[in-house]
Amino acid sequence: MQTNQPHSLRIQFLRSWSIYAPGDVVAFEATRARSLIDSGIAQRRPPSPTEKPQDKSPPAKDHPKKPADSKSKSPTSETMP
Numbered sequence: 001m002q003t004n005q006p007h008s009l010r011i012q013f014l015r016s017w018s019i020y021a022p023g024d025v026v027a028f029e030a031t032r033a034r035s036l037i038d039s040g041i042a043q044r045r046p047p048s049p050t051e052k053p054q055d056k057s058p059p060a061k062d063h064p065k066k067p068a069d070s071k072s073k074s075p076t077s078e079t080m081p
Helices: 028-037
Strands: 006-013 025-029 042-043
Touching: 006 028, 025 028, 028 042
Parallel strands: none
Antiparallel strands: 006 025, 006 042
Protein backbone atom coordinates (compact mmCIF):
# COMPACT_ATOMS: atom_id res chain seq x y z
CA MET A 1 0.00 0.00 0.00
CA GLN A 2 1.38 3.38 -1.03
CA THR A 3 0.86 6.59 0.87
CA ASN A 4 0.69 10.05 -0.64
CA GLN A 5 3.03 11.47 1.98
CA PRO A 6 5.91 13.60 0.72
CA HIS A 7 9.43 12.62 1.66
CA SER A 8 9.98 15.97 3.29
CA LEU A 9 7.82 18.69 4.79
CA ARG A 10 8.44 22.42 5.03
CA ILE A 11 8.10 23.73 8.56
CA GLN A 12 8.49 27.09 10.27
CA PHE A 13 10.02 27.15 13.71
CA LEU A 14 8.01 28.77 16.50
CA ARG A 15 10.75 28.34 19.12
CA SER A 16 14.49 27.84 19.08
CA TRP A 17 15.54 24.26 18.40
CA SER A 18 19.07 23.05 17.69
CA ILE A 19 20.58 25.63 15.30
CA TYR A 20 17.19 27.00 14.20
CA ALA A 21 15.58 30.22 15.43
CA PRO A 22 11.91 31.21 15.53
CA GLY A 23 10.76 32.12 12.02
CA ASP A 24 13.26 29.88 10.19
CA VAL A 25 11.63 27.85 7.40
CA VAL A 26 13.27 24.56 6.47
CA ALA A 27 12.38 21.19 4.97
CA PHE A 28 12.79 18.09 7.11
CA GLU A 29 12.18 14.40 6.58
CA ALA A 30 8.44 13.86 7.18
CA THR A 31 8.82 11.88 10.42
CA ARG A 32 11.10 14.48 12.02
CA ALA A 33 8.90 17.35 10.81
CA ARG A 34 5.77 15.77 12.29
CA SER A 35 7.58 15.22 15.59
CA LEU A 36 8.55 18.92 15.74
CA ILE A 37 5.00 19.98 14.82
CA ASP A 38 3.41 17.65 17.39
CA SER A 39 5.70 18.97 20.12
CA GLY A 40 4.75 22.60 19.37
CA ILE A 41 8.22 23.61 18.25
CA ALA A 42 7.22 24.20 14.63
CA GLN A 43 4.24 24.58 12.35
CA ARG A 44 3.67 23.17 8.87
CA ARG A 45 4.37 25.42 5.89
CA PRO A 46 2.81 24.27 2.63
CA PRO A 47 5.12 24.10 -0.38
CA SER A 48 5.07 27.34 -2.34
CA PRO A 49 6.96 27.25 -5.63
CA THR A 50 5.93 30.85 -6.32
CA GLU A 51 7.39 32.14 -3.07
CA LYS A 52 10.29 34.45 -3.83
CA PRO A 53 13.00 35.74 -1.52
CA GLN A 54 12.12 39.12 -0.11
CA ASP A 55 13.66 41.99 -2.03
CA LYS A 56 14.61 44.90 0.19
CA SER A 57 14.97 47.35 -2.71
CA PRO A 58 12.20 49.92 -3.22
CA PRO A 59 9.43 48.95 -5.64
CA ALA A 60 9.85 49.96 -9.26
CA LYS A 61 7.82 52.91 -10.50
CA ASP A 62 4.92 52.04 -12.78
CA HIS A 63 5.38 55.00 -15.09
CA PRO A 64 8.45 55.78 -17.22
CA LYS A 65 10.44 58.90 -16.60
CA LYS A 66 9.21 61.89 -18.59
CA PRO A 67 11.69 63.37 -21.06
CA ALA A 68 13.03 66.80 -20.20
CA ASP A 69 11.01 69.71 -21.55
CA SER A 70 12.92 71.07 -24.54
CA LYS A 71 11.50 74.57 -23.98
CA SER A 72 13.01 75.01 -20.55
CA LYS A 73 16.46 76.53 -20.44
CA SER A 74 19.18 75.22 -18.28
CA PRO A 75 22.36 77.15 -17.49
CA THR A 76 24.39 74.83 -19.71
CA SER A 77 22.11 75.27 -22.76
CA GLU A 78 22.39 79.06 -22.93
CA THR A 79 24.63 80.48 -25.59
CA MET A 80 27.47 82.68 -24.58
CA PRO A 81 27.52 86.25 -26.02
